[in-house]
Amino acid sequence: MEKRVEILAKYLPSAAVNMVDELFDIYHFHFVIVSKRKTKHGDFRRLRNGDYQITINNDLNKYRFLLTLIHEMAHLLTFKEKPKSKPHGIEWKTNFQRLMLPFLQPDIYPHDILIHLAKYLKNPKASTDADIQLSLSLKKYDDEKEGSYIHEIPTNATFFYRNVAYQKGNKRRTRFECVELKSKKKYLFHHNALVKIQES
Known part of the structure; x- marks a missing residue:
């Protein structure tokens, strides 16, 4: 042991x-x-x-x-x-x-x-x-970064979080207001949330 x-x-x-x-x-x-x-x-x-x-x-x-x-x-x-x-x-x-x-x-x-x-x-x-x-x-010291931080991607960009598609909106203090594309509901994402960009 x-x-x-x-x-x-x-x-x-x-x-x-x-x-x-x-x-x-x-x-x-x-x-x-x-x-x-x-x-x-x-x-x-x-x-x-x-x-x-x-x-x-x-x-x-x-x-x-x-x-x-x-x-x-x-x-x-x-x-x-x-x-x-x-x-x-x-x-x-x-x-x-x-x-x-x-x-x-x-x-x-x-x-x-x-x-x-x-x-x-x-x-x-x-x-x-x-x-x-x-x-x-x-x-910065993580072994690997799976995706991008939401604050790094452009406004209105489409991204995936836990396999659900969203569109990035404007920043509200420390969080970003984003729209889930399927339901059109709004969600707040933390400044440092890791998301995946939609591949072009």
């Missing part, structure tokens, strides 16, 4: 492995690496037997994997301290900031991520994808 540190080394920046391994010894939880989920990068839950479990998607690049893991550890710590606190309330924000601070190092995160991550952590949101600049900087 592989040692925990050997497994972590496959998914994390090398300079962060031992630091994360120490957190495992402090907080004691079941750790499961799972297949890609479309709706989330990771999650934390308390099991029926009272144990704690954190799951992280196996398709994340090492920088997002680390950020997601610490995000979920902050949920675990917050739950232990104050079980009835809001999921992403002030207690979670404080714990997330405290846990992430030691990882804000240039030997762990590249400069282009580090500058946006430092800003994000001043008031962290429930999802890193809510921060456009941080999300884009993290996505």
Whole structure:
């Protein structure tokens, strides 16, 4: 059986492995690496037997994997301290900031991520994808980009998202209003949504 540190080394920046391994010894939880989920990068839950479990998607690049893991550890710590606190309330924000601070190092995160991550952590949101600049900087390190970001394609262009055809409309703050071609219904797409352009 592989040692925990050997497994972590496959998914994390090398300079962060031992630091994360120490957190495992402090907080004691079941750790499961799972297949890609479309709706989330990771999650934390308390099991029926009272144990704690954190799951992280196996398709994340090492920088997002680390950020997601610490995000979920902050949920675990917050739950232990104050079980009835809001999921992403002030207690979670404080714990997330405290846990992430030691990882804000240039030997762990590249400069282009580090500058946006430092800003994000001043008031962290429930999802890193809510921060456009941080999300884009993290996505640059993905192994492969399947398609184009919606903000990169022209207005009125036809594109496919989950095999459904849409036409891109105008931007409304951080999202684009798009029309599903078949039903004519309008949908809002996140600035960094990955879509496929219709081949000409």
